[in-house]
Amino acid sequence: MNFAADFAGILLGGLAAGTVLFIVSVGLSVTMGLMGFVNLAHGAFAMFGGYLIVLAMNRAHFGFATAIALGFVGTAALSVLLERTLYRRLYRAGELDQVLFTIGLIFIFIAAIVIVVGPESQTLQLPPALSGQLNLGLVSYRTYSIFLIVVGFLIALGIWLTFERTRIGGQIRATVDNRRMAESLGIDVDRLFTITFAFGSGMAGIGGGLGAEFLGLDPQYPLKYLVYFLIVVSVGGLGSVIGVYYASLLLGVLDFVLTLYLPKGGTIFIYAITILILLARPQGLFGRKES
């Protein structure tokens, strides 16, 4: 193995892990930007979707694509149910109550998964088309990682286009910038929030399933990666899709490199960089100035 191949391998591995982080966190960024709701339980939706996908494939023998679709729809449906019945009551509450409520939800999800499925970690069975190696000329690399990177890019592009070019995207941007003004202009913020919450949770569910390979999938998932989701969202800037995308890829590559070369405490650099970025730009790299 020469240096270039090593380098490409590390870069691709990091980018794939970062892509997973992006798919999971993008919904959190938008919903937090919209409502200012500190939803620590976002990772729990990712875990729920991940379990749906993995169990659908391993136990019910669904196809890969069908299982992913099921994961998206199932997680989105659950999130709408919870949003309508519980989250809604806490929009006007303080941050502290929101933190407490969502930590409580995490515990309930964890306990429910342990009771229903069991405490052991789950593995994703890849379809044969994605499980081999792909020759990229210079290096050959796992097809699945390349697939993830491409899919993640397409998702980022799709969401970005939706934000920039469609009516609902414009409404979301307006609400993130100034919620009161958006409400006075007749934008139905509640409905907008429900839609984005459902979509974001569905994406998280997909991310949980697709990323089982990189982040693992066990009942402790929502707590284990909570800090990473929050870092990505706050460094990228609330409500900024591009910001979350860049922050996720950066964090993915950094984490991959550091755990490889400095397994004991190497992640210290991730926290140091996060602190420096947030001190220099409290609103995140791509966030708008706080109003």
Place this chain on the structure above:
Amino acid sequence: MSVAASSGDAASVAAASENSAALMLMRRHRFRWWEALPWIAGIALYLAFPDYLGFGCDLLVTILFALSLDLALGYAGIITLGHAAFFGAGAYTVGMLASYNLWTEPITSLLMAAAVAAAIGFLSGLVLLRTTGLTFLMLTICTMALLEQAANMAYPYTGGFDGLPSLPIAPVFGIFEFNPLYANTQYLFALGVLFVCFVFVRILVYSPFGQSLTGIRENVLRMHAIGSPVRRRLIVCYSISAALAGIAGGLWAQTTAYVNLSALGLDRAATVLIVLILGGYGRLYGAFVGAVVYLALEHFLAQIYPTAWQLGLGLLLVLIALFARNGILGLGETLWRRYVARRGAS
């Protein structure tokens, strides 16, 4: 802020006695009979349940830690998820001094733990308290994680993940030895430390300084407008809170005779937040009630069936957040008021 409380001349007292609100303000810092109950319970536990003193030490440390958080979060409204940073700083100060036989005297060790934690609190507060909301929350988590990873990286000195076991602790006042099997001395020592710290916090929150903290929590803009040095007050409060958390951490290291990375983890920071909110924040005794309820439930439920404990805790947190915004004490207060109102009406 506390005009009615501090000016004691006859005219103002006479004027205040006609006004029930002023009367309440005058009396709010006075000692009430039920405030002796926690301490009576603490001594009763010592006499009645000698087998549970290890658990009792855990309880006292948690109360002190939650009390330190209450000062920052409940009184000054600084919402942090990284308070274990100071707990861990204190624990490692005591632990490393003892482990290398540099300093094992318990009381001065705790003072050093407080000093180290306060220094970290002051330096981080100086920088971090410029931000608010989610950014501040993230920065506190990252600062704590930074310390945790630093302790992990310095494993030749800190023992890394395994920590420093069997710390030697000198006898209290040179007489009372810490017995690793029976936690008698540890328990009484912890109770004494908690009492001293509690009296300090109680005086602090009823002082003009404490009142200005409450003012900052309730309305920052107005405090700026009346010329209160908001940022300086917040930094001082954050440092004091950090010092108390450091004492709690040092006490934890002394009573358990070991330190490990769990002292600095997000788990610990989240747990103390849960304990405080469960009991009720911004009201001194919330830390006591929350710690007793949380640890008792954990101790007895988690042993039987850990998953049920997690499920129960989750449901409890959701219910508290939805229906009892001010924790158990807040709920009790509401019910008590309702009862009094009904009795007055009938």
